[in-house]
Amino acid sequence: MQTIWFMLVAVMIAVYVVLDGFDLGAGIVHLLVARTDRERRQVLRSIGPVWDGNEVWLLAGGGTLYFAFPALYASSFSGFYLPLMMVLWLLILRGISIEFRNHIDSLVWKPFWDVVFGGASALLAIFFGAALGNVVRGVPLDDANEFFLPLWTNFGIGREVGILDWYTVLVAVAAFATLLVHGALWVALKTDGELERRARKAAQAGWWALLPLTAAITWCSFAIQPRLGASFGARPWGYVFPLLAVAGLIGMRALDRREPRAVLVLVAVHRGDADQRGVRAVSLCAAVEHRPAARADGLQRGCRAVRIEGGAGVVHSGNAAGYGLLRVYLSELCGEGGAGG
Amino acid sequence: MLSAPFPYIANTAGWITAEAGRQPWLIYGLMRTHEGVSPHVSAGNALFTLIGFMGMYVVLAILFLLLVYREIDHGPEAA
Numbered sequence: 138m139q140t141i142w143f144m145l146v147a148v149m150i151a152v153y154v155v156l157d158g159f160d161l162g163a164g165i166v167h168l169l170v171a172r173t174d175r176e177r178r179q180v181l182r183s184i185g186p187v188w189d190g191n192e193v194w195l196l197a198g199g200g201t202l203y204f205a206f207p208a209l210y211a212s213s214f215s216g217f218y219l220p221l222m223m224v225l226w227l228l229i230l231r232g233i234s235i236e237f238r239n240h241i242d243s244l245v246w247k248p249f250w251d252v253v254f255g256g257a258s259a260l261l262a263i264f265f266g267a268a269l270g271n272v273v274r275g276v277p278l279d280d281a282n283e284f285f286l287p288l289w290t291n292f293g294i295g296r297e298v299g300i301l302d303w304y305t306v307l308v309a310v311a312a313f314a315t316l317l318v319h320g321a322l323w324v325a326l327k328t329d330g331e332l333e334r335r336a337r338k339a340a341q342a343g344w345w346a347l348l349p350l351t352a353a354i355t356w357c358s359f360a361i362q363p364r365l366g367a368s369f370g371a372r373p374w375g376y377v378f379p380l381l382a383v384a385g386l387i388g389m390r391a392l393d394r395r396e397p398r399a400v401l402v403l404v405a406v407h408r409g410d411a412d413q414r415g416v417r418a419v420s421l422c423a424a425v426e427h428r429p430a431a432r433a434d435g436l437q438r439g440c441r442a443v444r445i446e447g448g449a450g451v452v453h454s455g456n457a458a459g460y461g462l463l464r465v466y467l468s469e470l471c472g473e474g475g476a477g478g
Numbered sequence: 479m480l481s482a483p484f485p486y487i488a489n490t491a492g493w494i495t496a497e498a499g500r501q502p503w504l505i506y507g508l509m510r511t512h513e514g515v516s517p518h519v520s521a522g523n524a525l526f527t528l529i530g531f532m533g534m535y536v537v538l539a540i541l542f543l544l545l546v547y548r549e550i551d552h553g554p555e556a557a
Contacts (some may be wrong), residue, residue: 222527229538
């Protein structure tokens with residue numbers, strides 16, 4: 138029974154990371170790749186119908202955690218009180234920046250909300266990464282299974298840990314890079330022309346940063362959390378998840394060159410024993426998606442025309458929410474283009 | 479026009495009545511409020527987030543009023 142509940146919570150958090158990951162990522166690359174007002178609207182419209190639906194997965198995950206593991210919920214929500222409140226503030230700022238942006242047509246108003254949107258998205262990626270780092274590293278529980286972490290102490294992993302130490306900061310940077318690539322690929326998938334080209338370049342640059350970061354957090358995770366290795370040793374099938382993550386990293390790169398319209402959505406969840414009560418932690422979720430760059434040879438040019446129609450079809454299907462997203466997304470990926478929505 | 483603020487007042491007043499009226503119980507007859515306090519979250523931290531939320535909501539209220547007034551100034555579309 139606990140196993141089923143654990144799997145439910147794990148799946149919800151993983152789906153949240155994948156789905157909200159791309160719109161957080163779109164926020165991160167928003168200021169980098171979209172220069173004109175029209176391009177920025179394109180980015181916002183690509184996530185417009187789905188971002189709030191995606192965030193419901195976080196609520197669902199939190200709610201399920203509360204029902205199924207109340208002791209864990211009580212202990213972690215008071216222990217991580219300060220960062221959780223900050224995450225709430227960032228989510229509020231991000232939401233209103235999307236909603237308020239287009240209400241006043243002014244040279245101050247719009248760029249201001251664009252910066253709030255980009256900044257809040259980037260900080261959220263970093264906060265979620267740091268949270269993941271904390272869960273993997275573990276927290277010092279007292280006799281009553283309670284704890285409270287200050288934001289930081291001395292950035293070392295000793296007896297007095299803070300939310301931010303060198304390990305959680307490293308995971309935060311890796312999460313930022315992951316979501317940057319994730320979001321850039323989403324923007325490239327949903328747009329065309331100059332914007333698509335810049336998004337794809339950002340994704341490629343991010344990929345090179347992601348590679349050493351992934352290697353580094355993998356090594357550091359096993360080094361600072363010995364139970365991780367023990368857990369994998371006891372349940373070797375668990376290696377499927379990190380292998381999927383590696384396959385995603387390679388696949389994203391390999392398919393960028395060859396097969397048009399090939400898509401890879403990979404979710405890797407690896408788990409380690411995180412606290413004494415045996416509640417296991419969900420961790421790394423990497424999602425990778427791909428869409429080929431438009432190239433100027435004859436064959437590809439034919440594909441491109443279809444794709445632009447398809448892209449427009451998706452952008453117009455503005456009322457697809459939540460589950461609808463996956464359908465639109467998948468039909469787009471399977472080559473049906475504008476049929477989705 | 480003058481009736482516009484009243485739903486907000488009614489809503490907030492109702493909430494305050496419910497929250498204040500149930501004291502000192504967190505869960506009526508089962509759990510007192512002082513038993514529900516997180517032991518490790520200090521008063522300073524709670525004050526910090528309270529001020530943070532109040533600041534956030536003040537900013538939101540100002541933006542809301544600004545946008546609503548613009549909309550009212552703009553008036554309805556001509557039929």
